[in-house]
Amino acid sequence: MVIKIFKDFFQRIFSSLFKNKKNISLGFYGPPNAGKTSLANRICKDFTGEEIGSVSKIPHETRTVQFKEKVEIDYKGKKMTFKLIDTPGIATKIDYEDFLKYKMGKKESKKRAKEATHGVIESIKWLDDMDVVVIVIDAMENPYNQVNITILGNLVARKIPVLIVANKIDLKKADIKKIEAAFPEYEVVGISAKYGKNIEEFYEALFKLSKKA
Amino acid sequence: MVKKGEKSIGKIKGLSIQFLPYSEIRNLDSNNRIKKILAIVLGNNILILQGRLKVDEEARLIGDTMAMIGYVKDFKGIELAVIEGNDNEGMIDKMRKGVLNMISGGELGTITIIGPATIVKEIKKNPRKIELLLNK
Numbered sequence: 001m002v003i004k005i006f007k008d009f010f011q012r013i014f015s016s017l018f019k020n021k022k023n024i025s026l027g028f029y030g031p032p033n034a035g036k037t038s039l040a041n042r043i044c045k046d047f048t049g050e051e052i053g054s055v056s057k058i059p060h061e062t063r064t065v066q067f068k069e070k071v072e073i074d075y076k077g078k079k080m081t082f083k084l085i086d087t088p089g090i091a092t093k094i095d096y097e098d099f100l101k102y103k104m105g106k107k108e109s110k111k112r113a114k115e116a117t118h119g120v121i122e123s124i125k126w127l128d129d130m131d132v133v134v135i136v137i138d139a140m141e142n143p144y145n146q147v148n149i150t151i152l153g154n155l156v157a158r159k160i161p162v163l164i165v166a167n168k169i170d171l172k173k174a175d176i177k178k179i180e181a182a183f184p185e186y187e188v189v190g191i192s193a194k195y196g197k198n199i200e201e202f203y204e205a206l207f208k209l210s211k212k213a
Numbered sequence: 214m215v216k217k218g219e220k221s222i223g224k225i226k227g228l229s230i231q232f233l234p235y236s237e238i239r240n241l242d243s244n245n246r247i248k249k250i251l252a253i254v255l256g257n258n259i260l261i262l263q264g265r266l267k268v269d270e271e272a273r274l275i276g277d278t279m280a281m282i283g284y285v286k287d288f289k290g291i292e293l294a295v296i297e298g299n300d301n302e303g304m305i306d307k308m309r310k311g312v313l314n315m316i317s318g319g320e321l322g323t324i325t326i327i328g329p330a331t332i333v334k335e336i337k338k339n340p341r342k343i344e345l346l347l348n349k
Binding site: 052110127142156 | 276
């Protein structure tokens with residue numbers, strides 16, 4: 001009994017000592033072309049000087065889960081270390097013919113579609129491995145898209161802290177109020193991952209959220 | 214006769230809408246629920262399901278749908294929308310209920326619409342209206 005009390009006491013002390021040094025798994029989720037990789041690249045470039053993956057106007061550019069280990073984010077003198085996990089966009093339909101519009105050949109389009117379907121499956125499987133998730137939504141698109149709601153529902157069920165990012169606020173059609181109205185119980189941070197607009201506000205929200213992880 | 218420039222309602226060939234009461238899937242396990250739903254959708258039907266799937270089943274439905282693209286002829290995926298009964302509730306209340314439904318199942322005041330992407334182009338959903346746009 002006495003040994004057990006001592007063991008628990010030391011475990012608590014050690015876990016609190018190392019709590020802030022752990023590698024927090026930070027996932028980027030959302031529909032295709034919302035800007036998940038652009039945001040992950042922005043963070044990586046700010047703190048490691050390297051990018052995590054390529055970006056494109058063609059949907060489903062990210063078709064495999066991409067990682068960046070031990071990214072130490074330094075914000076206002078506070079430091080947190082993350083494992084960044086950039087996931088392929090989740091969709092309910094993928095038509096290879098959609099890629100033909102981007103002057104892609106039929107064979108290449110079919111290959112891209114096949115890889116994209118595998119990417120969606122992979123993204124869903126990875127939901128269990130996240131400590132914190134950023135859902136990236138294109139601020140010009142309808143936030144009531146079922147993909148957003150399904151992702152959010154699965155994260156709530158797993159008790160994973162969530163931050164919603166409304167991306168592309170540099171564009172005229174962006175409507176952050178619509179996104180805030182769709183998710184009134186969540187903090188929504190409007191950013192432009194491409195130009196770095198409001199990125200400080202994003203880091204602040206991320207630090208606040210990661211403490212819950 | 215429709216004059217030039219006027220909007221016309223095109224002919225819809227072979228469109229079938231199937232209603233599924235929740236009682237039909239209540240006693241099925243997740244695997245068989247999803248199988249049943251996909252069998253209806255693969256038969257080129259628009260499914261109107263009373264109630265909703267559990268949140269993990271919704272994710273699994275998306276995953277299973279993706280696994281079928283490229284393996285089932287002409288299948289390009291699905292359009293999916295869950296319409297909540299009470300729009301005055303916040304998303305968190307809906308999510309909490311969603312988590313509760315993982316245990317109890319159902320939420321019968323809700324409707325789930327699932328259609329094959331070859332027939333349903335888009336389900337436009339906002340707090341005021343739901344539009345089902347079909348492919349020509």
